[in-house]
Amino acid sequence: MRECEARFGRPFAAVQLLAVSKFQPVEAIGMVNSLGLGRFGENYLQEAQEKMTALSDLALEWHFIGRMQSNKTRPIATLFDWVHTVDRASIARRLNDQRPQHRPPLNVLIQINISEEATKGGCLAADAPRLVTAIEGLPRLRLRGLMALPASTDDFNEQRRAFHRALELYRMLNAHGTKLDTLSMGTSNDYEAAIAEGATLIRLGTAIFGSRPALEPPV
Ligand SMILES: *Cc1c(COP(=O)(O)O)cnc(C)c1O
Numbered sequence: 001m002r003e004c005e006a007r008f009g010r011p012f013a014a015v016q017l018l019a020v021s022k023f024q025p026v027e028a029i030g031m032v033n034s035l036g037l038g039r040f041g042e043n044y045l046q047e048a049q050e051k052m053t054a055l056s057d058l059a060l061e062w063h064f065i066g067r068m069q070s071n072k073t074r075p076i077a078t079l080f081d082w083v084h085t086v087d088r089a090s091i092a093r094r095l096n097d098q099r100p101q102h103r104p105p106l107n108v109l110i111q112i113n114i115s116e117e118a119t120k121g122g123c124l125a126a127d128a129p130r131l132v133t134a135i136e137g138l139p140r141l142r143l144r145g146l147m148a149l150p151a152s153t154d155d156f157n158e159q160r161r162a163f164h165r166a167l168e169l170y171r172m173l174n175a176h177g178t179k180l181d182t183l184s185m186g187t188s189n190d191y192e193a194a195i196a197e198g199a200t201l202i203r204l205g206t207a208i209f210g211s212r213p214a215l216e217p218p219v
Contacts, residue, residue, distance in 0.1 A: 001015050001017065001191075001195065001202070004191070004192050004195040004196070005195060007196075008195055008196040010195060010198075014200060015195055015199055015200060015201070015202060016039070016200060016201050016202075017037060017039065017201075017202060017204060018039050018040070018041045018063055018065075018184070018201055018202065018203045018204070019032055019037045019039060019040050019041065019204065019205075019208050019209075020040075020041040020042075020043075020065065020187075020203050020204060020205035020208075021040045021041065021042060021051070021205070021209065022041070022042055022043045022044060022047065022066075022205065022212065023047075023212040023213050024205075024209045024212070026051050026054045026055055028209055029051065029055060029060075030055065030058070032208060032209070033055075033058055033060065037208075038058075038059065038060055038061055039060075039061045039063065040060055040061070040062055040063065041062075041063040041064075041065040041084070041203055041205075042062065042063070042064060042065065042066065043064075043065055043066030043067075044066055045064075045066070045072050045075055045076060048062065048064070048079070048080075049075065049079065052079060061081045061082070062079065062080050062081055062082070063080065063081065063082040063083070063084060064076050064080045064082065064083045064084065064085065065084045065085060065147075065203060066085060067085060067121050068083070068085050068086065068087065068091045068121070070090065070091060070094060073091060073094040073095050073098055074094075074098045076095065077094070077095045077096075077098040077099045077100070077106060078098070078099075078100055078103075080106070081106075081107060082106070082107040082108070082109070082144075083095065083106060083107070083108050083109070084108075084109045084111060084147040084184055084203075085109075085111045085121060085122075085147065086108045086109065086110055086111065086131075086135070087110065087111045087113075087121050087122050087123045087131075088123065088131070089130075089131060089134040089135075092108070092131070092134060092135050092138060092141060093134075093138065095108065095138075095140075095141060096138035096139070096140040096141050097140070099140035099141070104142075105139070105140050105141055105142040106140060106141050106142065107142050107144045107182075108135065108141050108142065108143055108144065109143075109144055109145050109146055109147040109182060109184055110123065110128055110131055110132065110135070110143070110145075110146050110147070111123070111146075111147045111148070111149070112124075112125055112128060112146050112147070112148050112166055112169060114148040114149075114150050114162050114163075114165050114166050115150045115151035115162055117151055120149065122147075122148075122149070125165065125169050128146070128169060128173065129173065129176075132173060132178055136178070143178070143180070144180065144181060144182040145170065145180040145181060145182030145183050145184065145200070146166055146169065146170050146173075146180065146182075146183055146184070146185075147184040147185065148162070148163065148166040148183075148184070148185040149185070149187070150162030150163065150166075150185075150190070152189065152190075153190075154189070156192070156193055159190040159193035159194075160193045160196055160197055163185055163186070163190075163193055163194050163196075163197035163198075163199070164197050166183065166185055166197070167183065167197045167198040170183050170198070181200065182200050182201055183198055183199050183200045183201070184199070184200075184201040184202075184203060185197075185199045185201075185202070185203075186199045186202035186203065186204075187202070187203055187204065187205065188204050188205060188206045188207035191204060191207070
């Protein structure tokens with residue numbers, strides 16, 4: 001990460017790391033935490049709940065990065081510190097209404113369907129400004145930025161082009177008075193291109209933990 005920052009003219013430590021721990025056992029999370037990482041991403045609610053209980057002695061920051069279903073918003077609003085996958089106003093309102101009063105406002109990112117894939121969640125870039133306005137009116141949510149998961153490709157320039165569209169949207173929103181500080185993009189396969197295009201938070205699973213035991217459905 002630090003080497004990529006230098007290579008692409010990013011400030012030192014401009015990029016932070018989210019360890020994506022889906023399908024990894026609690027022992028592996030504990031081990032990665034002991035090496036200095038405290039921020040973990042999970043896609044599946046029940047699996048995440050079990051891990052949070054087992055690891056409650058550790059001060060971990062939990063990020064929900066899975067597909068949002070409206071019948072699961074209450075536990076997500078209760079348990080997580082961040083949600084990366086808000087893509088519609090109805091979900092944002094539920095998270096806002098269900099965030100417990102004893103917890104600080106929930107940090108949220110708007111997921112952008114940056115490659116406009118029918119199989120992926122996220123709102124279209126054109127619909128983002130309206131969703132930003134809706135979330136800014138919700139006091140129990142703190143809008144921090146955007147999340148993107150582009151179509152998978154091994155072509156570095158193609159990776160950069162997709163991330164660049166997310167960066168342009170992020171800059172456009174900030175130029176119009178929104179205060180976003182987080183651009184969550186880049187996975188094990190494409191984080192170098194994401195850092196080149198302004199990512200502030202990369203989400204690495206296999207690059208940290210090794211391969212996962214099973215394939216999961218798309219987010
Ligand atoms: C699984 C997942 C990742 C991590 O992917 P790797 O290829 O293992 O680095 C990142 N973001 C999201 C949304 C994921 O579901």
